[in-house]
Amino acid sequence: MQGKEECEAFRPVATFSKNIWRDQFSPTDDLVFDSLTREIDPLKEQVKDMLMASAADPVENVKFIDTLVRVGVSYHFENEIENQLESIFKSHHNLFTWNHLDINSTSVVFRVFRQHGFKMSCDVFNKFKDINGKFKDNLMDDVGGMLSLYEAAYLRVHGEHILEEALAFTSVNLKSLANKSSPHLAKQITLALDQPLNKCPPRLAARNFLSFYEEDDSTNETLLKFAKLDFNRVQILHKQEISQIARFWEDNEFSSKLSYARERYVEAYTWANSVFYEPHYTLWRIILTKIIILVSILDDSFDAYGTPQELQRLIDALKRWEIGALDELQDYTKVVFKAVLVIFDEIDQLALKEGTSYSVPYAKDALIRLAENYQAEMMWCHDGYVPTFEKYMSVATKTSTYDLALMISFTAMGKTAGIEAFEWLRKEPKIMKALNIIGRLMDDIVSHKFEQLREHCPSSVECYMKQHDISEKIALKELKKMVEDALKEINEECTRPTDVPRDLLMRQLNYARVTHLFYKHGDGYTHPEYTKDHICSLFVDPILI
Known part of the structure; x- marks a missing residue:
């Protein structure tokens, strides 16, 4: 029964579009997955033999590794x-000085080592410049090489001016080269310009590349x-997981009990799947999806329904973390709080089984801090307050939700993430700050106009415009530009040796990659039409054999 306060309160409810995936994912037969596993086992051994044989030539070895990654x-x-890679890096440190390596080979080898954390000098591209310090015009005769240089440039870090020049050079010229290339190559160029490898979730990048590779x-x-x-084998597993998530949504009756919230469990799963898609992460992928759903509901509760008083009681209940706190909550916050307790009980049990129970308190603390920052934004809205950009970011980077999501993701990594890793994450290292900047700014850039149609706190766009007295x-x-700088920071922090x-x-x-996927052209979470085709290619349409 709703209380009088809950019925009469003003609620800035948003008009969200409906779930476009309802009833599209049903349980699939495990026998199909097992049958495909048996079919690929001998092929896997053959490919492994090819990988080992490719080691005879270091350049071809790296190129074959790149192909394995890309497919x-x-x-x-x-x-x-x-x-x-470690053997090549140590034994062939002069690899890039080999003058016979063309722009394509140099770019591929550079990118592969950078992707795997090896610090390769960007000076290797100097040999492709003319006496005026510009990239040579004849590079445009090698379209594949230009495409490889373009992809390599996205592994840049701060201060690498030659890679900035390479990105500008290739970006401009690839647009014109696409018009002169074969349909197959033109399509590949167009996709790369929109979705460079370092900004694309691995599973989607593989699906995209396979369509090109078979025509090579x-x-x-x-x-x-x-x-x-x-x-196709792994896609079957992913479909099964989505069907479990759909059942979780229905069993909790979120649609009827929390009608103000976005029904986005497939999009939430896509987010989790982009972080780790490998089969052995099944249980944790489902857990992470539930956490993302929970965060989405919390966001909408603070952003598009609840009152400050009601949600303060929810925060107080989270701090108590006991079932008795339900008595002090409104009907809708009872549903949210029950879901929190149930999901975290699952996390507790799974972490206990894997010997990583030390990780759970960090996730609980991150959830409480997230709710408190949601409340801070809500009060800005309630008071009509527009903070400085810096003050806004100190709160809003926390409501990007990555602090909590990464605590769960680290827990999924088992004992790879010891307690020192959680302490490191809790102290917000550089890579974490960079990720939060990407998450917050990319979201705000595409969603601020929709949000401002209702009573809503200002976004980074409004705060920055007001503070600097500039146009939108x-x-x-x-x-x-801040987003691009943050990606450079992530690239740098992923370079060995790492913390x-x-x-x-x-x-x-x-997480940075899936953020680009969802917010490249619009808010693909709130407005699922922006990500529909990507989700279909990942989880609906198998590859034709």
Whole structure:
């Protein structure tokens, strides 16, 4: 029964579009997954033999590793790839001085080592400049090389001016080269300009590349078949997971009990899947999706329904963290609080089983701090207050939600993330600050106009415009530059030696990548039409064999 306060309160309810995926994901047969696993096992061994044989030539070895990554099967050979790259890096340190390496080979080898955390000097590209310090015009005769240089440039860090020049040079010229290239290559260029590799979640990047790889003149048919079968095999597992998430949503009756909240469990799953898609993360992928759903509901509760008084009581209940706190909550916050307790009980049990119970208090603390920052934004809205950009970011980078999401993601990594990794994350290292900047600014850039249609706290766009007395156009340009600078920071923090295992850092990079996926052209979470085609390619449409 709703209380009088709950019925009469003013609520700035948003008009969200409906779930476009309802009833599209149903449980699939485990036998199909098992059958495909048996079919790919001999192909996997053949591809492994190819990988080991490629080690005879360091350049070809790196290129083959790149192909494994790009078709989405490198997770099968992580140890072998790590050992081979480390061996090449140590034994062939003069690899880039080989003058016979063309722009394509140089760019691919540079990018592969950078992607795996090896600090390769960007000076290797100096040999492709003319006497005036500009990239040579004849590079445009090699469209594939230009595309490779473009992708390599996105691994840049602060101060690498030659990579900034490379990005500008390739971006401009690839647009014109696309019009002169074959339809196959033109499509590849267009996609790369919109979705560069370092900004694309690995699973989607693999799906995209497979469509190009099978038309390539140098296609390895065994590898192609292996990659296609493996993609379809893992897709079956992902469909099963989505069906479990859909059941979780229905069992909790969120649609009826929290009608003000966005029903986005498929989009939430896409977020979790982009962070870790490998089969052995099934349980934690489902847990992370539930956490993202919970965060989305909390966001809408603070942003588009609740009152400060009601939600302060919810925060107080979270701090108590006991079932008895339910008696002091409104009907809708009771639903939210019950969901919190149930989900965290699952996390407790799974972490206990894996011997990582030390991680759970960090996640609980992150959830409480998230709710408190949501409340701070809510009070700004309530008071009609427009903070300085710096003050806004001190709160709003926290409501990007990545602090909590990463605590759960680290927990999913098992004992790779010891207690020192959680302490490191809690202290907000540089990579975390950079990720939060990307998450907050990209969201604000595409969503602020929709949000300002109702009573809502100001976004970074409004705060920056007011503080600097500039137009929206100039403000957006400045904020987008901050996003690019933050990605450079992430690239730098992923370079060896690292403060924590690189596997943990890659989860943060993947969060940045999925942020670009959802907010590149619009708010793809709130308005699912922006991400519909990507989700279909990931979870609905299998690859034709």
